[in-house]
Amino acid sequence: MTDSYGDNPPLSYNKYLRVADLIGLQDCLSDPKHHDELLFITIHQAYELWFKQILHEIDAAIVMMNDDRLAAAARTMRRVVEIEKLLVTQIHILETMTPINFLGFRDQLNPASGFQSMQFREIEFASGLKHEQLLHEFRADELAHTRLRKRFMEASLSDAFFAALRKRGLDAPLDEERAKGYDQRTRAVLELLTHFEERYEEFQLAEALLEHDEYFSLWRSHHVKMVERMVGTKRGTGGSEGVGYLRTTLDKKFFPELWEARTYLDTKHGASGCPFAKG
Numbered sequence: 001m002t003d004s005y006g007d008n009p010p011l012s013y014n015k016y017l018r019v020a021d022l023i024g025l026q027d028c029l030s031d032p033k034h035h036d037e038l039l040f041i042t043i044h045q046a047y048e049l050w051f052k053q054i055l056h057e058i059d060a061a062i063v064m065m066n067d068d069r070l071a072a073a074a075r076t077m078r079r080v081v082e083i084e085k086l087l088v089t090q091i092h093i094l095e096t097m098t099p100i101n102f103l104g105f106r107d108q109l110n111p112a113s114g115f116q117s118m119q120f121r122e123i124e125f126a127s128g129l130k131h132e133q134l135l136h137e138f139r140a141d142e143l144a145h146t147r148l149r150k151r152f153m154e155a156s157l158s159d160a161f162f163a164a165l166r167k168r169g170l171d172a173p174l175d176e177e178r179a180k181g182y183d184q185r186t187r188a189v190l191e192l193l194t195h196f197e198e199r200y201e202e203f204q205l206a207e208a209l210l211e212h213d214e215y216f217s218l219w220r221s222h223h224v225k226m227v228e229r230m231v232g233t234k235r236g237t238g239g240s241e242g243v244g245y246l247r248t249t250l251d252k253k254f255f256p257e258l259w260e261a262r263t264y265l266d267t268k269h270g271a272s273g274c275p276f277a278k279g
């Protein structure tokens with residue numbers, strides 16, 4: 001080595017963040033290169049980086065809940081929600097691409113699709129929305145299948161949340177035995193909603209989880225609108241019906257009990273205590 005630092009040059013911004021590698025990862029398929037393909041790739045890669053961060057935070061929140069650190073878990077989930085707000089608005093950047101410009105390189109993407117995003121499914125599974133059929137969809141992608149199978153078996157945010165409520169004395173059984181429209185878990189949530197001052201930590205965590213669910217769902221709505229704006233009701237590159245399929249996903253929920261409890265809430269549950277709390 002001839003420079004004055006010998007074998008140990010000081011750390012630099014570009015080196016630490018591996019900027020050269022990062023900006024070398026956008027391989028456009030269009031030939032000649034279509035101007036908007038770089039935006040299309042950059043947006044998707046940015047999503048995948050944020051998905052990685054969300055999974056990192058969800059894993060941490062589950063450990064915190066297992067350790068009965070509910071305030072810390074709520075704070076972690078608030079970070080997830082802030083990232084998700086960004087993910088929703090990020091769609092607007094893609095909407096600056098005109099439909100005709102998208103068609104200029106869309107055919108090259110076949111049969112790739114966001115439907116195959118492993119980390120998107122991991123977030124769903126880790127949050128509590130697990131569908132065996134979706135796991136099966138990844139059988140030809142070894143890395144994705146291994147990661148998803150692990151998430152499928154592991155306790156989710158939803159499992160960890162209700163286990164944490166059990167530790168704090170609420171009756172919130174693991175199995176969802178739904179009886180007469182709402183179950184014990186929904187009743188436990190009702191208890192938090194009616195006694196949110198006494199149960200402040202649990203309530204804050206429940207609200208942060210609900211917001212995670214809400215913003216993920218807002219992303220789904222915004223994505224389907226953007227897709228319709230871009231390609232109308234054409235079939236998707238992944239082979240689905242396109243917008244028709246995406247609309248079927250809009251009601252998906254990570255924590256149905258958190259939503260359902262609102263239906264059964266009324267002011268009588270307040271000062272006199274929650275009549276459902278004891279089951």
Ligand code: HEM
Binds near residue numbers: 237
């Ligand atoms: C021009 C832009 C886009 C179009 C036209 C588009 C279109 C579609 C279509 C038609 C589907 C249904 C599956 C299929 O048959 O392909 C889909 C699914 C999906 N897309 Fe996009 N998409 C776009 C941008 C994005 C972006 C930026 C993301 C960010 C990661 C994304 C993530 C997803 C995900 C995760 C699914 C699966 C949703 C589910 O199954 O619940 N898409 N997309």
